[in-house]
Amino acid sequence: MEPSINDVARKAGVSTATVSRAMRGLSNVNPATAERVRRAAAELGYSASPAAASLATGATRxxxxxxxxxxxxxxxxxxxxxxxxxxxxxxxxxxxxxxxxxxxxxxxxxxxxxxxxxxxxxxxxxxxxxxxxxxxxxxxxxxxxxxxxxxxxxxxxxxxxxIDEYDSARQATQFLLSRGHRTIAHITGPADDDTESGPPHLRLRGYIDALAAAGIAPDYELVAHCDYTRDAARKATRDVLRTRPDTTAILGFSDIQAAGALAGAADLGLAVPDDVAIMGIDGSELADALGLTTLSQxxxxxxxxxxxxxxxxxxxxxxxxxxxxxxxxxxxxxx
Known part of the structure; x- marks a missing residue:
């Protein structure tokens, strides 16, 4: 079996990142450490991949x-x-x-x-x-x-x-359910921006599955598709709340969409969280400034x-x- 970078790291007593830097001749490696790495590589018969070798001899870096x-x-x-x-x-x-x-x-x-x-x-x-x-x-x-x-x-x-996009939305929805909410809306991305491996699709699935696990059937009147902007989410929130005034909580696809939901609720004279609870996903500085509950990455x-x-x-x-x-x-x- 060909020796690997992990073998060199173990023999030299360093991390694989240090092996990588030493083999590429970078200056931010102690000279004695670099020599130990090169000696370990030579003893094991290890050589970097052709791509890595090209880096050491004048590729773009x-x-x-x-x-x-x-x-x-x-x-x-x-x-x-x-x-x-x-x-x-x-x-x-x-x-x-x-x-x-x-x-x-x-x-x-x-x-x-x-x-x-x-x-x-x-x-x-x-x-x-x-x-x-x-x-x-x-x-x-x-x-x-x-x-x-x-x-x-x-x-x-x-x-x-x-991150685990599916599980993040599932956890967020479970949190809202744990607070007693049963009619939870979801503000997500455009309907035609929904590939199966993309975050909007996975987060929508997580939201739906969390509701299903709580015995709540999907209600697509509570799912609003819009652009990934605060203004679009603001309008989408107003539309959902007018159509479904029984909504007690909203999960935004992101913090920026949750911020739009806050503005949309305020437009209708609703108090947060007394009339409607709102949370996002991201953990951005905006969420901190707004006092927004969020799932942070x-x-x-x-x-x-x-x-x-x-x-x-x-x-x-x-x-x-x-x-x-x-x-x-x-x-x-x-x-």
Whole structure:
């Protein structure tokens, strides 16, 4: 069996990340440690993958980040973490922001296309952040001869970093049920932006299954589809509450949509949480400022994990298909 990066790390008494840096000749490794790593690699007969070897001899040392827009909380925080982590490993980053990020815009051509061939020439690895992809785009990226990591929407069979979208919405709905709510609305993304592996579909399933487990049949009058903006969620909330004034709680797909729900409830003169309880999913600074109950995730950890995956793939280390980060409940004044 061929020796692996893990074998070298064990023999040298260091982490796989240190082996990766030492084998690529980066300056942020103690010289004595680097020599110990190289000696262990030589004794084991280990050599880095061709992709990693090319890095040490003049490849781009660039990680390309492909995302929708940089002005959303999740994407911005993941991208910042990627830039910092890549810099610490001796890499630069380039960012390709394609604009509005729904599948509708991609199909209609109002979102810039993913140009996979250009990415291959300009980067040693690609990290896709929070971007729903058309099947052709996904196939092009997956077919590149360089590492491609997906953060946010998981891609089956590809290295992905994400939270458990289904279980997050299920937990959030269970929390609202535990507070005695039986008529719970869900403000989610556009109806045609709903691939089976995408967060909107998975969170909707989690919401429905939590209700079903409590003996509550799905009621699609309580599910409102809208764009991923505060204003769209505000209008969707008003529509739901006018149609179903018996609604006592609302789960937003994200904190920004939950913020829109707060505004929509206020427009109708409803008090939160006395008349209607509202919560989101994200754990953003906005949720903190609004006193919004939310299920919190850590985008910084996800960005850092994506860089680690990319470097491990470049050095030939085995990596999992999925790294799933936990979420945690932050109960505040809106429930």
């Amino acid at each position: 660039t990680i390309a980040i492909v995302c929708s827009q940089l002005n959303t909380w999740f994407v911005a925080n993941v991208c910042q973490a990627i830039v910092r982590a890549a810099h610490n490993e001796g890499f630069t980053t380039s960012v390709l922001a394609l604009g509005v990020g729904t599948l509708t815009e991609a199909r209609e051509g109002t979102r810039a296309p993913v140009q996979a061939a250009k990415l291959r020439r300009r980067a040693d690895a690609v990290i896709v952040v929070g971007l729903p992809l058309l099947p052709g785009e996904q196939a092009e990226l997956s077919g590149l001869s360089i590492p491609v990591i997906f953060v946010g929407p998981a891609v089956p069979g590809q290295a992905s970093v994400h 850590d985008p910084t950890q996800q960005g850092e994990a994506a860089v680690t995956l990319a470097l491990d793939l470049l050095t030939g280390a085995p990596v999992p298909d999925n790294i799933v980060f936990p979420t945690s409940l932050l109960e505040r004044t809106t429930t």
